[in-house]
Amino acid sequence: MIIEKVVANIKDLKPEELNNRHKEKVFLESAHLVKRIQRVETDHGRELGIRLKDPRDLEAGDILYMDDKNMIIIDVLSDDLLIIQPRSIFEMGTIAHQLGNRHLPAQFEADEMLVQYDYLVVELLEELGIPFKREERKVKKAFRHIGHSHG
Known part of the structure; x- marks a missing residue:
């Protein structure tokens, strides 16, 4: 799966939108939040390619993918x-x-x-x-x- 844009950030979702979906996380070092092109893996073993079209940094809580049942979220390592x-x-x-x-x-x-x-x-x-x-x-x-x- 190739991710070309951030869907939203979890801080902008209503609790029911957040709680009713299965969550996968992509854990990144803070230094990698500035990389617009990178290959990552979720905590469930799914490989993703990130190729952001917009010139923006990733942030903790950014949602890379979301449908009615699932979402993939950026989390940051300490x-x-x-x-x-x-x-x-x-x-x-x-x-x-x-x-x-x-x-x-x-x-x-x-x-x-x-x-x-x-x-x-x-x-x-x-x-x-x-x-x-x-x-x-x-x-x-x-x-x-x-x-x-x-x-």
Whole structure:
């Protein structure tokens, strides 16, 4: 089966639409959410080709296929993350500036800043005294580098 578009996302479905269907999942690393062309396998052993026509990243909960009885959903494997928890706007600005200079992509959930684990970032956070923890966690979207150069 070749998937050329995302049908919807489970967050947009009504509970009865979601609960009345058999679900298969495709587990992807967060880095693979940006790949528009890839070969994957569901947790039930079904092989799929993904060739998205639209220039968009996949997200956790995206529905690749759906009929009256079945659906195939994207799920994301956990990442090794640093969960940064600044106590003030000063700490937030300081760490955001430092990580921006390193071109590290970040995501935000509530009052937490998420970055992929890097021992150099751990050393920086310890040096600055900014609270953080290391945790395996699923992210909804891929960590995406923003194109930029200092030329």
